[in-house]
Amino acid sequence: MSTENELIASGDYIKHHLQNLTYGQNPDTGVWGLAHTAQEAKDMGFMAFHLDTLGVSFVLGALFLLFFYSIGKKMTADTPSGAQNFIESIVEFIDENVRGSFNGKNPMVAPLALTAFIWIILMNTMDLVPVDWLPYLAQQIGVFFGADPHHVFFKVVPTTDPNATFGMSIGIFILIIYYSIKEKGAGGFAGELLFHPFGKMMLPFNLFLEGVNLIAKPVSLALRLFGNMYAGEMIFILIALLPFWIQWSLSLPWAIFHILIVLLQAFIFMTLVIVYMDMAHQKDEH
Amino acid sequence: MNINLTMIGQLIMFTMFTWFCMKFIWPPIVAAMDERKKRIESGLIAAERGLSEHREAQQKAQEMLNQSKDQAAEIIANAGRQASIMVEDAKDAASQEADRIKAHAQVEIEQEANRARNDLKDQVSGLVMQGVNSVLAKEVDAKAHQDMLSKLSQTL
Numbered sequence: 001m002s003t004e005n006e007l008i009a010s011g012d013y014i015k016h017h018l019q020n021l022t023y024g025q026n027p028d029t030g031v032w033g034l035a036h037t038a039q040e041a042k043d044m045g046f047m048a049f050h051l052d053t054l055g056v057s058f059v060l061g062a063l064f065l066l067f068f069y070s071i072g073k074k075m076t077a078d079t080p081s082g083a084q085n086f087i088e089s090i091v092e093f094i095d096e097n098v099r100g101s102f103n104g105k106n107p108m109v110a111p112l113a114l115t116a117f118i119w120i121i122l123m124n125t126m127d128l129v130p131v132d133w134l135p136y137l138a139q140q141i142g143v144f145f146g147a148d149p150h151h152v153f154f155k156v157v158p159t160t161d162p163n164a165t166f167g168m169s170i171g172i173f174i175l176i177i178y179y180s181i182k183e184k185g186a187g188g189f190a191g192e193l194l195f196h197p198f199g200k201m202m203l204p205f206n207l208f209l210e211g212v213n214l215i216a217k218p219v220s221l222a223l224r225l226f227g228n229m230y231a232g233e234m235i236f237i238l239i240a241l242l243p244f245w246i247q248w249s250l251s252l253p254w255a256i257f258h259i260l261i262v263l264l265q266a267f268i269f270m271t272l273v274i275v276y277m278d279m280a281h282q283k284d285e286h
Numbered sequence: 287m288n289i290n291l292t293m294i295g296q297l298i299m300f301t302m303f304t305w306f307c308m309k310f311i312w313p314p315i316v317a318a319m320d321e322r323k324k325r326i327e328s329g330l331i332a333a334e335r336g337l338s339e340h341r342e343a344q345q346k347a348q349e350m351l352n353q354s355k356d357q358a359a360e361i362i363a364n365a366g367r368q369a370s371i372m373v374e375d376a377k378d379a380a381s382q383e384a385d386r387i388k389a390h391a392q393v394e395i396e397q398e399a400n401r402a403r404n405d406l407k408d409q410v411s412g413l414v415m416q417g418v419n420s421v422l423a424k425e426v427d428a429k430a431h432q433d434m435l436s437k438l439s440q441t442l
Contacts, residue, residue: 024290042288050292057296061303068311075318077325091315111308119303158296163289167296171304 010241017237019153020161024048036151050161057158060122101274104281117270123158124229124262128255131236159229169222172273179280217276228265232258411439
């Protein structure tokens, strides 16, 4: 906790940390601009962007792609270099998972799984950067441009923003529906929703059951990732409220434990993406 | 924690990243890995083939060795047989030659003996004639007696 913020109570500190840097349309004036308070951001409703979430996730995604692209361009079938080895082990790991769980034929699934896996790992890893560093940096930049330091919000971990996780899971949801219809035909997909698991007589019940089943996929995918990362971030913020000389005794073990969660959540997300894609591609399940 | 356009932005970003990954990142990496896999596979196959070829060559060499050993043994046996035949022949030839020489010598000896006997007869008759001559001196016609005596010696 930075010393000049002594006047802000702990609650405000936490709230401040959990507020996104929001750029949106002011509902009253209709003007697009940065929200200065949490209330203002909330009032903007749907017509707003979280600049921090988008910015951080874009930078991380671009880093991932650039790194993999630059190594991928220099790929050689001879003795691989260290970086190439590293990338190959990741690709092999993803490939193995896809081979193990995905029985269809679709060249998109493995790259999709790779992108989701690495991107989520990178986004989650932002959680391990001490909670005040990047917000403080953002604050200084904001002050440099003449903003009130208390009104510069910056939430570092994109996956603690449900927008990010839902954005990804909706993408997966669209793919599930697209490939279900493409592989099974519109009739086949509808039949799966209507006549399964109890046959024609229980049609409304079937539709309800399968509908919930279908909707639950993206929702659980997004909420699981969001919930885990949000809780982890919350605990880091709470630890940051302690006197600075004792913080390490809690933040270090939690950070070490969190490394596990970072990787585990990314792995779960990737595995579920592969499994959902497999289910969408399965033709004769019944 | 407001749900807003960020979600759509994130969806677009996710789509773009995945597309980029599928288009430019995944294929070259997997291609290189497949290529290496193929190389290793063919290398292993070549090694296997080399090994079996080596084994075959060894077997062939062993066979050839055995064959040549047999041949050598045969040649030696043939040579031995031939040598004994030659020795046998030489022995035969030698004994024949010896017989021949012996026979020849016999004949010669006989001829020599005959001649010696004749000579001796001549000398004895000559000696007798001399003695008779010296005994009878002029009373005897040397020429008539000579004829008589040579007729006599021929009947001997």
